[in-house]
Amino acid sequence: MEVLSLNGSGISALLDTPISALCLYFVVLIIAYFTIISIYRVTFHPLARYPGPLSYKLSNWPLIFQCIGGNRHIIHLQDHEKYGSVVRIGPNVLSYNTETALNVIYGGQKTNVRKSEWYRTIDAGSGAFSAATEIDKKKHAVRRRFISHSFSTEALRNSEPFIQDNVARFCENLASKDEKTWSEKKDMAKWCTWLGFDIMGALAFGRPFNCLESEENRYIPTAITSASKYMYYFPFLPAAWLLAPIMNSRLMEYVGGQSVTDNIRLVNYAAEQLQFKIEQEKVDKEKGKAPRKDMLHYLLNAEDPKTGLKPTPEELLADSVLYLTAGSDTVATCLAASFFYLVHNPSALAKVTAEVRAAFNSPEEITAGKHIDSLAYLHGVMDETMRRCPPKPSHVPREVMPGGITIDGEHIPAGTVVGVPAYAIHHNPDCYPDPWSFNPERWIVNEAAGVSAESVALTNRSFCPFSLGIRGCIGKTLAYMEYKITLAHVLWKYDIRQAEGETVGEGSPDLEQGRQRVDEYQMVDVIGVMRSGPMVEFKLAHH
Numbered sequence: 001m002e003v004l005s006l007n008g009s010g011i012s013a014l015l016d017t018p019i020s021a022l023c024l025y026f027v028v029l030i031i032a033y034f035t036i037i038s039i040y041r042v043t044f045h046p047l048a049r050y051p052g053p054l055s056y057k058l059s060n061w062p063l064i065f066q067c068i069g070g071n072r073h074i075i076h077l078q079d080h081e082k083y084g085s086v087v088r089i090g091p092n093v094l095s096y097n098t099e100t101a102l103n104v105i106y107g108g109q110k111t112n113v114r115k116s117e118w119y120r121t122i123d124a125g126s127g128a129f130s131a132a133t134e135i136d137k138k139k140h141a142v143r144r145r146f147i148s149h150s151f152s153t154e155a156l157r158n159s160e161p162f163i164q165d166n167v168a169r170f171c172e173n174l175a176s177k178d179e180k181t182w183s184e185k186k187d188m189a190k191w192c193t194w195l196g197f198d199i200m201g202a203l204a205f206g207r208p209f210n211c212l213e214s215e216e217n218r219y220i221p222t223a224i225t226s227a228s229k230y231m232y233y234f235p236f237l238p239a240a241w242l243l244a245p246i247m248n249s250r251l252m253e254y255v256g257g258q259s260v261t262d263n264i265r266l267v268n269y270a271a272e273q274l275q276f277k278i279e280q281e282k283v284d285k286e287k288g289k290a291p292r293k294d295m296l297h298y299l300l301n302a303e304d305p306k307t308g309l310k311p312t313p314e315e316l317l318a319d320s321v322l323y324l325t326a327g328s329d330t331v332a333t334c335l336a337a338s339f340f341y342l343v344h345n346p347s348a349l350a351k352v353t354a355e356v357r358a359a360f361n362s363p364e365e366i367t368a369g370k371h372i373d374s375l376a377y378l379h380g381v382m383d384e385t386m387r388r389c390p391p392k393p394s395h396v397p398r399e400v401m402p403g404g405i406t407i408d409g410e411h412i413p414a415g416t417v418v419g420v421p422a423y424a425i426h427h428n429p430d431c432y433p434d435p436w437s438f439n440p441e442r443w444i445v446n447e448a449a450g451v452s453a454e455s456v457a458l459t460n461r462s463f464c465p466f467s468l469g470i471r472g473c474i475g476k477t478l479a480y481m482e483y484k485i486t487l488a489h490v491l492w493k494y495d496i497r498q499a500e501g502e503t504v505g506e507g508s509p510d511l512e513q514g515r516q517r518v519d520e521y522q523m524v525d526v527i528g529v530m531r532s533g534p535m536v537e538f539k540l541a542h543h
């Protein structure tokens with residue numbers, strides 16, 4: 001009774017307090033809370049001794065603005081240039097740019113990290129984690145086994161005709177059949193995007209998206225990059241995981257604008273493709289017809305041999321979105337960037353063209369396999385492009401698990417988020433001497449030209465466009481296959497050049513710091529990459 005009466009008097013005292021005084025108490029409480037947190041973060045926090053700008057140590061808001069601004073990769077690089085090989089880029093986040101850190105954080109199967117909380121909200125619109133966003137290591141192992149069927153040797157073999165067919169359409173659309181004249185200029189960012197998307201439509205869902213010929217579905221690749229922007233910054237918002245259930249709601253659309261709308265359109269589009277594929281499989285089965293063996297076929301029929309589990313409908317949707325996004329835009333970025341670097345580096349263009357034309361007598365000979373794999377300069381061009389323009393240029397963040405890990409000789413406590421931004425390490429002169437030159441030769445051992453086996457080994461050890469280890473890209477072999485078949489076909493068939501007077505895709509002295517190199521392909525970092533140009537002309541080659 002006494003307690004009740006005390007509470008009663010406490011409540012009545014509270015009710016008697018004027019609103020203005022209550023507001024004041026509230027404001028004082030909030031200020032006190034943030035002051036204490038801020039002091040803790042810069043003094044007693046376990047990461048307090050790591051260098052970095054004060055604003056990064058206090059909150060994640062600088063990261064949020066970097067994601068929205070599209071310059072995160074440039075800022076990471078500048079921070080490393082200023083503060084050294086390890087920088088505190090958020091209250092709880094460390095960024096590294098050494099090859100040793102890269103291999104400790106991502107490399108080994110047993111590395112003591114997992115994907116960070118940042119991944120938790122990305123697939124909220126699908127109602128389940130995708131294989132790429134599942135944080136729990138055991139659950140991820142099951143999901144990886146599900147999707148691995150889509151990337152098996154058999155699946156890759158089945159993929160090649162779909163790739164060849166789309167590459168042939170790509171080549172036909174690039175130039176007229178009149179061999180005497182140069183074609184109209186083409187914006188290769190757009191054309192490579194449409195190609196990447198058409199290939200993924202055929203490979204994943206068995207459905208022609210026809211972006212190379214028709215406007216109808218071209219809004220989807222645009223929606224992918226726009227939606228990425230939203231998914232990029234959203235997880236850094238305070239209590240983002242609480243907002244996850246309403247991530248794709250009308251309210252968020254109202255607050256977050258076009259990129260939220262595009263995220264909804266993307267998920268709906270993937271759901272439609274998935275439904276189409278499910279029905280197609282049903283009809284084929286009823287008719288006793290062999291199913292079309294595309295990536296979704298393998299996923300729909302996946303069963304984990306260890307647990308007997310099958311993907312749930314929500315997981316199928318999340319992985320459909322994943323295939324659509326991870327598989328199309330990445331390869332498209334690399335292709336467009338290769339065209340940029342080739343037309344800006346005539347000697348590299350001449351060498352790779354000569355290599356491809358000497359290797360094949362006709363386009364029909366350009367197939368996946370040992371012969372194309374042996375073209376060292378073509379590989380050098382692809383790897384050098386991905387070094388300069390990694391399609392995921394910033395952190396793919398990992399959280400240290402209980403027990404901590406040791407990075408570059410220092411113990412990092414559990415709960416810390418760590419990562420190596422690809423763009424920063426790919427331009428670290430300790431790993432890549434003369435990092436701002438486009439130099440495919442650095443990937444090819446040639447003692448006479450001063451490229452030693454050790455330097456090529458370091459070049460490879462520091463290379464991470466696909467990330468590494470058990471959470472690295474499962475589509476890497478497929479991506480290389482698409483990439484090299486496309487480049488080889490175009491270079492075999494056409495002479496190419498940058499359209500006269502065109503600068504689309506280049507940096508400029510008028511732009512902000514980090515975007516001033518004219519010969520660097522400009523990326524807007526939105527998890528993936530938004531890009532424009534180069535503007536390229538084509539002419540049939542003489543054989």
Ligand code: HEM
Pocket residue numbers: 131132133144147322323324326327328330331334390391392396397465466467470471472473474475476478479
């Ligand atoms: C040049 C092209 C590509 C690049 C640079 C690339 C890059 C990456 C990177 C960096 C990751 C790790 C992401 C993270 O940790 O957050 C990743 C994961 C993944 N990629 Fe790729 N990717 C490419 C092409 C593809 C293709 C063609 C596919 C096919 C659909 C694909 C499917 C995946 C999947 C399913 C994962 C998640 C793997 C897992 O967590 O187990 N990627 N990719």
